[in-house]
Amino acid sequence: MNAAPLNIWNERVHSVCGRFETRYDHCQSLFIGELHKVMLGSTEVAYIRSNASVIAKSRHAAGAEPDPYCFLVLQQHGEMDIELGDRVVQLREGDLALLDCATSLKMMPKGLFGHVSIHLPKARLAGIGPEQFGKLSSTGACGQLLSTLVRQVAGGELGQWACNEDGAGLQDALLALLGSVLQYRASDPAASLHLHEVQALIQQRLDSLRLSPASLADELGISSRQLYRLFEARGDSVCRYILRERLRRAAQDLRNPACMHRSITDIGAAWGFADSAHFSKTFKKQMGVTPRDYRAGSH
Template identity: 65%
Template sequence: MRGLALTAWNERVHAACGRFDTHYDHCQSLFIGDMHQTLVGTTAVAHIRSNASVIAKAARASGRDSSGRCFLVLQQQGSMVIELGDEALELHAGDLALLDFSGAVKMTPGGLFTHVSIPLPGELLKGLDRSRFGKLSTTGVCGQLLGMLVRQVAAGELAQWSCPQDGDGVQRALVALLASVLEYRANDHCPGWQLHEVQSIIRQRLGSARLSPASLAEELGISSRQLYRLFEASGDSVCRYILRERLLKAAQDLRDPVYAHRSITDIASYWGFADSAHFSKTFKAQTGLTPSHYRSRGH
């Protein structure tokens, strides 16, 4: 649903996520509020796109969430700061976060954003340490599987396989992976970054046109020179790695019949190429084929 009026948008959000109210500080006619839900088994996944100024829920509105329902969120595009009580975290494109929305919540997007929100009932989360909820690391095997599953759900890749027998199986699978992923946070303070950790973060950010060595180094809290050295030690470079991974993902989508309806420009943009002409030129230089020729041969 496109271009929802602010009132209608709030009603949709209330129904899907609880008593969150949206504020928009500019001309109402410029407000963007797109939201739809898809079913994966019995799980209603919310796909949200908006340029809201603030999305918030007061603590007194938490009665609806008394069951302890939490949300697994994939920030697909844009960024936002999320305040949960005294804690604040910043999500960028590619980030995964497990968020407890039972108390007061304030989300401040940095402009237009898209994200996907998967509800997880409180009874499935019993035994997990809620003090470790927040932004999730995906550096381990379970983290990679979690990220892959959430992105497949977000892209609708699993819709063709959905059946009534799935029930809450996807939620249970996510929680099983989260049990290990939450343990990664205990090791966040180890000195230095390993190459595979940085590569994992890059793969999460591929869809952002703003991804660059400078922005990555700033996020990691290291100098650009340290970042370059990390890749040079393996005979690679951070720029080549980013380009190679983007081309690989774009090539996979061009071959995939599921994405046959998407234009080459859309696929290029999705994987962080701001200029479709540059994408075509680079793609041909790497594969020897234009994207359109590659797509026709792949099918």
């Protein structure tokens, strides 16, 4: 059994992220471990993809040099559970989290995952308590800005503009936004939550097959019943809103000349419809024509 890929991966992780140790419980030849680092000004960003069983880090030993970084993470693909001391948080596709590598940390992916980790200096997060680490809310203006900025970093949109003069500018912007986002937990999220904030979050998640009222409520830190009430107060329902917006986005692509090379099945799947027959039936019920006829009529 050749463990070389796992050894190489561990060495790479040590050099970029610190003393994390990886365990893979299957045939070593099937292990996937990809990690590359980029610099945006003086901010380090790690792109990680793996099917590891467990990635863990123990609390640093007494007298040892403390880890200088915390990690702002975007879960791009896949899911994982993360043990943060005596707490367990679930990261799904699209979730943001702030992780403190000075404490014990255990990531348990559920199959192949991909995430982006932005390194932030722990010294500049000194006032944050352990309960504030974990999954981050994207409600509120600062939450939306933080989410958008991290997604731009993850998508490589800022790489072409990066220059030495950027210095710690990206880091400063992320930390400023984090300062507000971490305060969201100090109050009852349902008390200050507005419908337009929930709708904005839904727009970001429309292409995910895992988008559901339960996943939204979990990310927002409210109960499913509170989420339903937000929409019911306006005479709507969260499920109907999600469906309408997915169909609206699909219709935009169907009439877009730039999308003519894409199949109807592909467009439906891109907006959360895993089954092409279901997409066609639902589209016709809402729009009065099939996706094929809608596309033909648009052009």
